Amino acid sequence: MSSRTPPPTTKSAPRPVGGGGAWFGLSTLSATLLAFCFPFASAWWLAWFALAPLYYALLSVRGNPLAGAGCGAAFGFTLHIVGCKWMDALGVVPWVGVSVFESGAFAVFGAVAAFALFRLPGVVRPLFFAALWTTLEYVRTLGVMAFPWFPLAATQVPVLPMVQIVAVTGQWGLSFAVAVVNALVVEAVVARRMKDAPMFKLAATAAVSVPVLLAVVGSISQSLVAAQDTMDESNLPGNTRTIALIQGNVGKIADNAEQTDYRETALQTYLQMTRVAVAEPRDRRMEEVDFVLLPEAVLPGFLLRDPNVFLAVTALARETNTD
Structure with missing residues (x-):
């Protein structure tokens, strides 16, 4: 027992x-x-x-x-x-x-x-x-x-x-x-x-x-929040910023790239989409984009650790005059 x-x-x-x-x-x-x-x-x-x-x-x-x-x-x-x-x-x-x-x-x-x-x-x-x-x-x-x-x-x-x-x-x-x-x-x-x-x-x-x-x-x-009319333009501060949201198609990127050059294809796709998003308002004489927001983990590498990614993104920020 x-x-x-x-x-x-x-x-x-x-x-x-x-x-x-x-x-x-x-x-x-x-x-x-x-x-x-x-x-x-x-x-x-x-x-x-x-x-x-x-x-x-x-x-x-x-x-x-x-x-x-x-x-x-x-x-x-x-x-x-x-x-x-x-x-x-x-x-x-x-x-x-x-x-x-x-x-x-x-x-x-x-x-x-x-x-x-x-x-x-x-x-x-x-x-x-x-x-x-x-x-x-x-x-x-x-x-x-x-x-x-x-x-x-x-x-x-x-x-x-x-x-x-x-x-x-x-x-x-x-x-x-x-x-x-x-x-x-x-x-x-x-x-x-x-x-x-x-x-x-x-x-x-x-x-x-x-x-x-x-x-x-x-x-x-x-x-209660809705009753405050927080979206009334008269209540908005004078110093506003225009934000561009960038979202690529992962499936399409993968279809157009071999596994060996997928990183470069993904990076170039988002760089080009950012240029288009920033240029379009300027071409139409709309309010210029101040800030560009990319999806999480979209860049093929760690931004602060991968020199190729870091240099490409910082150069793009200077080129487009955005954050």
Whole structure:
């Protein structure tokens, strides 16, 4: 007879759901749902439920960090495979490679979550899960290998009242709110199955209250701002600046360039688009462009570390007399 002491359990801990196949299925389903919350589909409302299958899978592994890591890795890989489908224009290797690499952070998340969630009381688990998820989003923004895609807060952009909280908490507050609602939904389901009426009422009420509160407060805030007529030209300062936004077609650039000269083709494409954007208002005697904004990570190299990129961009700024 084994003398090992089993890990502590809580009254509302769910029964195991199948084995590794079921956990894998729940994790991949969760990732697919979350991917559809972003453009191309922009199904923003799914974000409030998309993480629920992952949360349930992490509870179902019953404190096993290795199984939790597997759930997290499956989730992260699927999320990037589905959500970064556009990368196949650059080749299958970069697309799959990014998905594999980024799944590592989610594996760590899954291991920590699985270990801790099973040992925490039901009332604490949603808060811990949301805090851990928000930490994951923040960590993925750090360092030269940062890849901060798929923040939960970004899913709510189509609904302006929902994003008003960002003015106070930053994106982290909204991501935390969305994550905690996902966890509360699962806790309500688990409590219902376990016939834990007090926990069910608490979790269900909180799961409904959080998005409703965000929507109501956000709508009031948005109305107050609109009432101030902030876009009235008479209220604008006299010293305004004209901004040009540049967005190329990555797929078309990749089609027109061999892999060996893709960097140069991408750079020259954006340099030429900038020249056109600056010259067009001047040709039409419109207000001149003062500032040019390029998309994130569009330049084929680190601006401050790659001499070729740095010299090309600084020369362009002098040529066009823009920032």
